[in-house]
Structure formats: structure tokens, C-alpha cells
């Protein structure tokens with residue numbers, strides 16, 4: 343039997359996605375359908391005009407559009423449709439577990455009750471499990487462009503639903519909003535017994551990664567791609583086995599790197615960092631997880647062992663129970679064995 347090429351293997355391998363913003367999975371087609379259903383006029387004539395606006399030169403230029411489009415999400419059914427549409431795409435890419443970010447402040451600020459958001463997303467996760475066999479968790483992200491006091495008020499507001507929120511994260515505009523702004527907020531999150539993650543080192547400097555670890559107690563760093571700029575920060579990430587949820591298409595679309603060939607992913611891997619691959623905001627950045635894999639493979643020509651490592655990292659870095667992780671890794675090993683490939687690691 344001839345072994346499949348590394349790209350074919352990577353596209354078909356079971357994997358987890360640990361960094362995807364549900365609001366960032368809103369495809370233009372669904373945005374217009376929800377706008378029609380809710381009697382809202384989007385400031386774009388049609389789907390093509392909206393897509394034409396996806397020319398970003400920075401994180402902020404993207405966030406402005408991302409928050410504007412989220413306005414079409416109004417009802418529990420809207421959040422359900424959004425989640426289910428994402429899970430369908432993820433299942434097609436052989437994703438078997440997802441840890442999904444959501445930004446409740448984007449919605450509660452518009453008068454949408456938190457329960458509408460939570461229940462709609464949970465309905466979608468339940469249906470996704472039934473239809474596609476994907477397990478899912480929700481990670482609530484705080485918007486870092488807002489004052490810490492407002493985020494503390496949001497946390498107090500969601501405490502009654504704590505057992506339905508798996509963890510807490512920090513997203514939105516990174517520059518000028520360092521992790522140190524949110525020390526009290528994340529101390530409270532940890533006090534509540536929840537895992538914490540934070541976007542850091544996307545556009546911001548490596549020092550923000552250090553702050554996220556030391557001041558917020560982040561257990562995973564979302565992006566972290568600028569860690570290579572500080573040897574000590576990178577060495578620490580490697581030594582402590584801190585997972586990085588890297589999103590290659592996001593980074594090129596938001597001009598963190600001018601082109602994929604300049605991405606720091608190979609350097610992070612070569613240093614021994616615990617990297618995972620993810621799609622971030624797939625509707626806006628040119629694709630879902632397997633589109634990221636295709637773009638990475640075109641630039642870097644990874645071997646089968648590297649793809650195995652990336653998939654294995656995605657399971658190991660998840661917040662699932664150890665028994666679940668062991669089951670997924672066994673499934674991954676079986677997949678590689680059935681393809682006649684011995685990845686030579688793990």
C-alpha cells in the first residue's frame with residue numbers, strides 16, 4: 343500500500359479546534375438570511391458587496407466589520423443556526439471536538455439577553471453532537487477594549503450559568519489593552535474554578551504573553567505567534583508546555599505577516615512549542631480548519647509526523663477530560679496506522 347501524501351493525511355485526520363470565535367463563522371449568506379428574517383438592513387447591497395469589504399489591514403479594521411455584522415444575531419434561533427452551520431463545516435474537515443469562543447458583551451450591549459445567546463449556542467452544540475458526533479464546549483471571552491469594571495459586571499451577570507461555561511478568555515483589540523488591565527477579572531475567573539485563556543502576541547508584543555501567563559494565569563495562549571521575537575519568552579513557552587492556538591490564515595489576512603511563507607509557525611514548531619492549528623474567524627479569513635491546513639502545506643511542505651504532532655497537540659491542549667483525550671488520541675493513532683503511516687512520535 344502506498345501511503346497517502348502528507349496533505350491528504352492532514353485533511354482527513356481527526357482533530358480538535360480550540361480557537362474559533364462563533365461570531366467569526368457568520369458567512370455572508372447567513373448574515374443576509376438573518377438580516378431578512380429580523381427585518382434589518384445591512385449597510386451592504388448584497389453578499390458580494392459584503393465580501394468585497396473583507397480587505398483588512400489590521401486586527402482593528404477586521405473587528406469593526408465583525409462587530410457590525412454581529413448585529414444580525416438577535417434570537418435564540420439565530421445563535422442556533424450560527425453554531426450548527428459552523429459545526430457542519432467543522433465536521434466536513436474531520437473536526438471531532440471544538441472549544442468555541444463567544445463574546446456575550448457584543449450582544450448584551452445591543453439589548454440581547456445573555457440567556458438568548460447561551461441557549462441558542464447550546465442548542466446548536468447539542469444538535470451538532472447528535473448530527474455530526476462533534477463534542478463542544480463554550481469559552482466566554484471578555485472584550486479587552488472595554489474597561490475592567492464592565493467585564494467584572496458581565497462576569498457577575500453570568501455567574502448563575504457558570505456550570506454551562508467551560509472557561510474564560512480575552513479577545514478584541516490587543517494593542518493598548520495589555521493583560522495587566524484585567525488582573526482582578528481573571529483572578530475572579532480562576533477563583534470560580536475555570537480555565538483561562540488569552541489572546542496575546544497576535545499584534546501585541548511578546549511581553550503581553552508573559553503578562554497573560556503571570557498576571558492572568560492563562561493556560562493556553564491564543565495566537566502567540568510573536569513569541570519568536572523574544573528568546574526567553576519562547577523558551578518559557580516550550581519549557582512549560584504552554585499550548586499556542588495558532589491561526590495562520592487569520593495572521594496573513596490581518597497583515598501580522600505579509601505572506602504565509604513569513605509565518606513563524608515553522609520556527610515555533612522547530613523550537614518545540616506546543617502548537618495547534620485553528621481557523622479563528624473562518625467566514626472572514628478565507629476558510630475553515632482544512633483551508634488553513636492547505637495554506638500551511640503549500641507554504642511549508644510539512645511531513646506526516648508534523649501533521650500528526652499538530653493533531654495530537656490539539657487533543658492534548660483541549661480542556662476535555664483525560665479519558666476523552668485518550669480516546670481521541672487512540673482514534674488518531676488508528677487513522678495513521680490504517681493509512682500505513684508511522685508518524686514516529688508521540
Ligand SMILES: Nc1ncnc2[nH]cnc12
Nearest residue numbers: 363513514515541622623
Ligand atoms: N483574531 C482576533 N483577535 C482578537 N480578537 C478577536 N475577536 C475575533 N477574532 C479576534
Ligand SMILES: [Zn+2]
Nearest residue numbers: 363513564622
Ligand atoms: Zn481569536
